[in-house]
Amino acid sequence: MRKIDQDHTRFRDIVRGRIKHDLKKYVTSGEMLGRQGKHYVSIPLPQIQLPRFRYGDNKKEGVGQGEGEKGDAIDGQESGQGEAGEAPGQHVLEVEVSLEELARILGEELELPNIEPRGKQAVRSTSSKFTGISRSGPQSLLHFKRTFKEALKREIATGTYDPDDPIIMPVRDDHRYRYVEPREEPQASAAVIYMMDVSGSMGREQKEIVRLEAFWIDTWLRSQYKNLEVEYIVHDAAAHVVDQHTFFHLRESGGTKISSAYELCLRLVEEKYPPSEWNIYPMHFSDGDNWSSRDTERCIDLLRNSIVPHSNQFAYGQVKSSYGSGQFKKDLDLAFRGDDKVITTDILDRDGILPSIKEFLGKGR
Amino acid sequence: MGNLTPDLAKYRDQARELAVHYGLDFYEVIFELVDYDELNMIASYGGFPTRYPHWRFGMEYEQLAKSYSYGLSKIYELVINNDPCYAYLMRGNSTTDQKLVMAHVYGHCDFFKNNMWFSKTSRKMMDQMANHGAKIRRYMDRHGVDRVENFIDVVQSLDNLIDVHSPFIERPDGRHDPIADEAKEGEPFKLKAKDYMDRYINPESTQINEEPSVEDQAADKVAKDTQARGFPSRPVKDVLKFLLEHAPLEEWEQDVLSLLREEAYYFAPQGMTKIMNEGWAVYWHSKMMTKHLVEASEIINYADCHAGTLSTAPGQINPYKLGVELFRNIEERWDRGQFGIEFNKCEDAEVRRSWNLEANEGREKIFQVRRIYNDVSFVDEFINEDFAEDQKLFVYGLNQATGQYEIADRDYTKVKKALLNSLTNFGNPMIQVVDANYRNRGELYLYHEWVGQDLQFENAMQTLRGVHKLWKRPVHIETREEGSPRLLSFDGETATMVEIGASKPAEEVVGSPGEEN
Numbered sequence: 001m002r003k004i005d006q007d008h009t010r011f012r013d014i015v016r017g018r019i020k021h022d023l024k025k026y027v028t029s030g031e032m033l034g035r036q037g038k039h040y041v042s043i044p045l046p047q048i049q050l051p052r053f054r055y056g057d058n059k060k061e062g063v064g065q066g067e068g069e070k071g072d073a074i075d076g077q078e079s080g081q082g083e084a085g086e087a088p089g090q091h092v093l094e095v096e097v098s099l100e101e102l103a104r105i106l107g108e109e110l111e112l113p114n115i116e117p118r119g120k121q122a123v124r125s126t127s128s129k130f131t132g133i134s135r136s137g138p139q140s141l142l143h144f145k146r147t148f149k150e151a152l153k154r155e156i157a158t159g160t161y162d163p164d165d166p167i168i169m170p171v172r173d174d175h176r177y178r179y180v181e182p183r184e185e186p187q188a189s190a191a192v193i194y195m196m197d198v199s200g201s202m203g204r205e206q207k208e209i210v211r212l213e214a215f216w217i218d219t220w221l222r223s224q225y226k227n228l229e230v231e232y233i234v235h236d237a238a239a240h241v242v243d244q245h246t247f248f249h250l251r252e253s254g255g256t257k258i259s260s261a262y263e264l265c266l267r268l269v270e271e272k273y274p275p276s277e278w279n280i281y282p283m284h285f286s287d288g289d290n291w292s293s294r295d296t297e298r299c300i301d302l303l304r305n306s307i308v309p310h311s312n313q314f315a316y317g318q319v320k321s322s323y324g325s326g327q328f329k330k331d332l333d334l335a336f337r338g339d340d341k342v343i344t345t346d347i348l349d350r351d352g353i354l355p356s357i358k359e360f361l362g363k364g365r
Numbered sequence: 366m367g368n369l370t371p372d373l374a375k376y377r378d379q380a381r382e383l384a385v386h387y388g389l390d391f392y393e394v395i396f397e398l399v400d401y402d403e404l405n406m407i408a409s410y411g412g413f414p415t416r417y418p419h420w421r422f423g424m425e426y427e428q429l430a431k432s433y434s435y436g437l438s439k440i441y442e443l444v445i446n447n448d449p450c451y452a453y454l455m456r457g458n459s460t461t462d463q464k465l466v467m468a469h470v471y472g473h474c475d476f477f478k479n480n481m482w483f484s485k486t487s488r489k490m491m492d493q494m495a496n497h498g499a500k501i502r503r504y505m506d507r508h509g510v511d512r513v514e515n516f517i518d519v520v521q522s523l524d525n526l527i528d529v530h531s532p533f534i535e536r537p538d539g540r541h542d543p544i545a546d547e548a549k550e551g552e553p554f555k556l557k558a559k560d561y562m563d564r565y566i567n568p569e570s571t572q573i574n575e576e577p578s579v580e581d582q583a584a585d586k587v588a589k590d591t592q593a594r595g596f597p598s599r600p601v602k603d604v605l606k607f608l609l610e611h612a613p614l615e616e617w618e619q620d621v622l623s624l625l626r627e628e629a630y631y632f633a634p635q636g637m638t639k640i641m642n643e644g645w646a647v648y649w650h651s652k653m654m655t656k657h658l659v660e661a662s663e664i665i666n667y668a669d670c671h672a673g674t675l676s677t678a679p680g681q682i683n684p685y686k687l688g689v690e691l692f693r694n695i696e697e698r699w700d701r702g703q704f705g706i707e708f709n710k711c712e713d714a715e716v717r718r719s720w721n722l723e724a725n726e727g728r729e730k731i732f733q734v735r736r737i738y739n740d741v742s743f744v745d746e747f748i749n750e751d752f753a754e755d756q757k758l759f760v761y762g763l764n765q766a767t768g769q770y771e772i773a774d775r776d777y778t779k780v781k782k783a784l785l786n787s788l789t790n791f792g793n794p795m796i797q798v799v800d801a802n803y804r805n806r807g808e809l810y811l812y813h814e815w816v817g818q819d820l821q822f823e824n825a826m827q828t829l830r831g832v833h834k835l836w837k838r839p840v841h842i843e844t845r846e847e848g849s850p851r852l853l854s855f856d857g858e859t860a861t862m863v864e865i866g867a868s869k870p871a872e873e874v875v876g877s878p879g880e881e882n
Contacts, residue, residue: 002406003406003414003418004406004409004410004422004423004426006418006423007409007418007419007420007421007422007423007426008423008426008427009423010418010419010420010423010514011420011421011423011424011427012423013420014420048424050421050518050521050522051522051824051825051826051827051828051830051831052522052523052525052824052828053525053526053793053794053796053813053820053824053825053828053842054525054793054794054820054821054824055792055794055818055819055820055821056818056819056820056821056822056824057821061760061761061762061763061773061783062680062681062760062761062783062787063682063758063759063760063761063780063783063784063787064678064679064680064681064682064758064759064760064761064772065677065679065681065682065683065686065687065756065757065758065759066677066678066679066757066759067757068679068759068772069772070772070773070774070775071764071771071772072771072772073767073769073770073771074679074680074761074770074771074772093424093428095427096431
């Protein structure tokens with residue numbers, strides 16, 4: 001290990017600690033979302049820089065060099081002058097953290113259990129590790145220790161072993177070789193189906209909350225499943241499958257018919273994600289207003305007879321809006337009392353995101 | 366010496382020979398050829414691979430490595446002020462680049478050895494840094510990594526609070542001889558008189574009459590004692606040293622603090638002479654390269670690299686550019702005799718421009734300049750109207766109306782003033798300890814000499830918390846916000862920022878911080 005690696009590891013540990021410490025802030029502020037790459041998130045960590053007595057920027061002047069008339073704008077920023085010796089400029093330090101690590105931090109902080117995948121869909125995957133031992137093989141894979149062990153056993157058994165002159169000569173029969181033992185590795189896949197109420201009563205803030213929650217749930221589930229598919233459904237009085245961008249930005253208005261979303265969800269499951277091969281996570285977010293109690297009955301019926309039996313867990317997050325009555329959660333709670341595959345949470349504001357995530361993922365399903 | 370390829374060793378010898386030929390005087394240079402990763406690593410440690418372990422170096426490394434792999438930056442030269450000098454070359458750079466860097470490095474080494482501001486720096490820093498590393502590692506083993514590291518965090522955040530001039534000053538202790546003083550105080554008031562007249566001019570009778578009452582005397586003495594007990598007796602610029610000597614620190618903490626303070630002093634001259642040092646090195650690499658080392662086939666490559674080094678952006682001063690231009694300007698002026706009272710008095714621009722006495726003192730002059738100046742005096746002494754105009758220097762400021770930074774002025778006095786402002790105390794605020802027994806409660810009172818620019822308050826408060834960790838009693842710093850005095854305090858639990866002496870005129874506040882509240 002190089003010397004710098006120690007310091008680097010130390011730095012990463014500190015970064016991890018800071019993120020963990022301020023997790024709530026990061027979860028609620030959502031500044032990570034815009035900085036998400038495929039595998040990394042870049043996180044601004046201003047507080048990691050050492051504080052110093054240094055100048056602020058109230059003076060707003062500096063010296064430059066170049067063409068231009070008095071009054072011409074310069075397109076540079078504040079001058080770098082003055083920090084000549086060492087130059088940690090004014091910019092905020094950003095560190096990159098892998099999504100996997102982020103999930104681990106989330107998991108540790110919320111004490112989330114690992115998910116035990118449902119079903120036994122074992123996919124044979126060839127592992128390239130030499131885990132087996134065979135009696136034949138190429139010389140290059142000869143396992144010396146095992147070979148000599150065999151030889152020793154044989155010599156002791158035949159009485160030719162002399163402790164005073166412990167010379168062991170393996171013969172052909174003693175030879176043992178490493179070989180690749182094909183292993184069956186279960187490879188679980190999961191499908192998350194987000195459903196969101198985009199009726200008029202779901203405002204910007206409500207959607208932002210859903211967006212944040214979805215990001216973190218995604219991050220966690222991705223760390224648990226190698227293969228994760230995500231579907232987005234929006235609904236008001238009718239439901240549509242949309243892409244991620246639309247999901248979070250669409251603003252519709254109109255009534256709310258939740259059953260439309262559940263029906264669409266069920267169709268998706270039946271068509272694309274057979275429950276025998278997929279771990280299914282329907283997640284529904286709404287402000288709790290439904291069109292009619294008859295539709296709510298229809299929803300409960302759909303959930304009870306089709307969606308819930310197919311899924312690992314059905315999650316319903318009720319985001320508080322100034323218009324929603326919140327009735328739907330009450331109805332669900334009543335209908336599924338005692339069924340721990342159905343989880344409902346109230347998300348009053350951004351601070352409610354973390355507890356809600358814990359509620360959803362804390363069961364380890 | 367080093368691990369250069371035979372080719373590079375040949376170029377090194379050429380560059381060295383040329384440097385000697387031009388009169389450069391340097392410690393021997395050991396060039397090491399390293400790959401980019403090693404270079405990033407060494408650079409993260411400030412050039413010292415054996416430095417003490419700290420997460421900040423790891424952070425530095427991550428940033429360097431990332432920025433290199435994204436192609437945003439690349440370290441060309443890394444040279445260590447030491448005897449012998451160590452310089453690192455990056456494997457895989459073109460031969461032209463390597464030649465340039467080697468020539469450049471000889472410039473730096475000459476500067477390290479001869480500039481007076483470096484004269485007090487340790488030339489065995491390579492070894493010393495390794496010793497510091499070993500010591501700090503030992504403390505970590507004994508007291509735990511976290512404890513030592515937290516302490517280092519605090520010290521590092523204060524390591525700009527040193528007095529860069531102090532190595533050169535034989536400071537009188539500042540304390541009077543108390544016995545002599547007391548004797549003088551005991552003497553009654555006398556008019557000045559020659560010995561033989563004394564008896565008549567200051568008759569004993571009048572003195573007895575003027576003697577204050579016993580009570581008055583006692584009160585007087587208490588007041589004087591209190592005043593004398595003011596500690597420190599004069600403001601202390603080297604805050605680190607003050608903390609080292611007076612903060613209640615454990616032995617290992619004292620040791621770590623003193624090691625880091627030593628390192629801060631070692632690095633300080635590099636901050637004080639950035640413009641000169643780089644200018645000097647550029648001057649020599651360009652001279653050696655263009656006159657001798659560059660082959661015809663390499664000229665484009667060289668020009669490209671050289672131009673990159675000297676490029677300017679509108680909102681910035683490039684120390685390489687400013688430095689080399691000023692050195693060249695000085696050389697030319699002294700070659701043509703454009704100095705002295707007669708030249709300075711001349712106001713005819715035409716005459717000034719064509720002024721040529723063929724004095725040919727340019728080379729000699731720049732060698733002298735590199736010996737005795739630092740950035741502040743260099744800029745102050747040599748930037749004149751012609752130079753500022755030639756170099757198109759300007760002051761820019763924020764236009765409140767448009768929210769844009771705009772060119773504010775090209776007047777060279779203003780340019781110079783702004784430049785000097787930014788260079789003073791190498792861009793750090795001036796902070797001193799003025800009272801270590803504030804409110805007679807052992808609280809530490811720091812004073813920031815406000816010169817027009819506010820502190821970054823959030824940072825200042827954080828730093829103050831660090832000071833408190835060392836001082837362990839409430840700590841304060843007096844500064845100003847937009848000109849009006851503020852006192853930032855931290856007592857271990859709460860941080861406050863209050864207005865002070867609002868009714869008093871500003872001047873009164875400056876010298877007597879202990880009397881506020």
